[in-house]
Amino acid sequence: MFTQLTSGNCMAAIADTEQGVLIGYKELCPHCLNMEKMLVKYSKTHPDISLFRLNIEESPDTFKELGGERPPTIFVIKNNSVVAQKAGLMNPKEMKAFYQRS
Amino acid sequence: MKDTISFDLAILGGGPAGMTAAIYAAQANINTILLEESTTGGLVNSTNLVLNFPSKKAVNGMSLMAEVREQIDALNVPVEEICEIEHLDLTGGVKIIETDEAVYEVRAVILATGRKPIELDPPMDCDQIHYCSICDGGVYEGKRVVVVGGGNSAFDESIYLLILGIRHITMLEIMDDFIAAKTSQDNLFSTGKAVGKTGVKLAGIHQEDGRLKFVVAEHCKTGEKEQIDADGIFVFIGQKPSSRLFANHVNLDPQGYILADADMKTSVKGVFSAGDINQKTFRQITTAMSDGTIAALSAERYLRI
Numbered sequence: 538m539f540t541q542l543t544s545g546n547c548m549a550a551i552a553d554t555e556q557g558v559l560i561g562y563k564e565l566c567p568h569c570l571n572m573e574k575m576l577v578k579y580s581k582t583h584p585d586i587s588l589f590r591l592n593i594e595e596s597p598d599t600f601k602e603l604g605g606e607r608p609p610t611i612f613v614i615k616n617n618s619v620v621a622q623k624a625g626l627m628n629p630k631e632m633k634a635f636y637q638r639s
Numbered sequence: 640m641k642d643t644i645s646f647d648l649a650i651l652g653g654g655p656a657g658m659t660a661a662i663y664a665a666q667a668n669i670n671t672i673l674l675e676e677s678t679t680g681g682l683v684n685s686t687n688l689v690l691n692f693p694s695k696k697a698v699n700g701m702s703l704m705a706e707v708r709e710q711i712d713a714l715n716v717p718v719e720e721i722c723e724i725e726h727l728d729l730t731g732g733v734k735i736i737e738t739d740e741a742v743y744e745v746r747a748v749i750l751a752t753g754r755k756p757i758e759l760d761p762p763m764d765c766d767q768i769h770y771c772s773i774c775d776g777g778v779y780e781g782k783r784v785v786v787v788g789g790g791n792s793a794f795d796e797s798i799y800l801l802i803l804g805i806r807h808i809t810m811l812e813i814m815d816d817f818i819a820a821k822t823s824q825d826n827l828f829s830t831g832k833a834v835g836k837t838g839v840k841l842a843g844i845h846q847e848d849g850r851l852k853f854v855v856a857e858h859c860k861t862g863e864k865e866q867i868d869a870d871g872i873f874v875f876i877g878q879k880p881s882s883r884l885f886a887n888h889v890n891l892d893p894q895g896y897i898l899a900d901a902d903m904k905t906s907v908k909g910v911f912s913a914g915d916i917n918q919k920t921f922r923q924i925t926t927a928m929s930d931g932t933i934a935a936l937s938a939e940r941y942l943r944i
């Protein structure tokens with residue numbers, strides 16, 4: 538479901554993605570788990586959107602480079618670049634609206 | 640058009656009460672589904688260290704709940720997470736639960752939706768206000784935070800924030816005294832990195848460029864206001880029952896907790912309740928699991944008759 542990214546391949550993966558969502562997460566973070574499961578549900582109705590995850594404890598510099606501050610942060614990828622980001626919780630309807638307006 | 644799916648039992652809520660009920664129901668060969676609006680684990684997921692769970696000397700709350708979830712998955716109980724319940728009818732012999740994905744027809748229901756943190760009232764629009772130190776504490780390493788609340792949760796979470804490297808904590812308690820256990824208070828204040836202010840309330844915040852700069856604390860008796868520099872605010876002022884969904888279905892007490900009997904039966908036939916959502920004195924992981932056990936066994940008896 539998710540493609541795990543690292544500092545070594547994150548930027549290249551973004552540059553290679555037309556439509557995607559990246560989540561910056563950390564282990565043992567309940568809100569992160571919530572958002573990952575939300576994205577799984579969201580992707581059922583949006584199979585054309587690629588899902589990526591980045592462990593921000595393992596790749597803190599990449600997370601900062603993307604503009605992230607705290608987990609979970611959702612990054613919307615459109616046309617090979619990050620076009621929007623949002624930290625915190627969202628439900629699938631909010632995610633859909635966020636993606637559409639990004 | 641949503642699918643209509645039949646089960647014997649639906650459990651609403653996937654915290655320790657709901658998951659324990661699911662285990663007992665599955666072991667009794669009751670065809671069960673568990674519906675959870677967020678992720679399984681409930682409030683325990685936000686507990687850094689559980690120290691009083693039998694068989695575990697010390698365990699992370701999320702890890703503990705993941706183990707319980709593994710047990711449910713091993714028993715092949717279907718779980719629908721991130722589930723929005725759009726309609727509920729508990730009145731008849733067949734109960735109807737409509738979610739954003741499907742319509743479930745069941746013969747019995749266990750309500751185990753637990754509690755949620757109480758948020759600031761009135762709400763304050765600020766990205767630096769948080770309700771979960773595990774989730775959001777790390778970003779404040781080396782910074783100053785204000786903690787609102789004076790109970791055990793506020794002190795335990797503050798100690799955890801210091802472990803994460805928060806530089807300084809100012810505790811704000813609206814009552815004249817902190818109500819947390821004396822040992823918790825001593826543990827926090829003996830660090831020299833926290834100060835407490837009682838009889839004060841959070842009256843306002845000041846942000847610049849979307850960043851919190853300071854909070855305004857107001858002394859309740861004098862009305863005197865005080866400015867406290869802070870990079871973030873953590874709020875631990877108690878919890879409220881998540882009973883809005885079925886407030887018109889089962890009898891609740893004035894605070895919104897379900898009035899269930901010793902067998903976890905509610906005022907509606909075939910509807911049981913378990914865990915923190917019930918009116919009771921003690922709310923622990925173990926008491927929630929006890930409730931879940933009783934609710935599942937009562938539901939089994941109800942379904943077999």
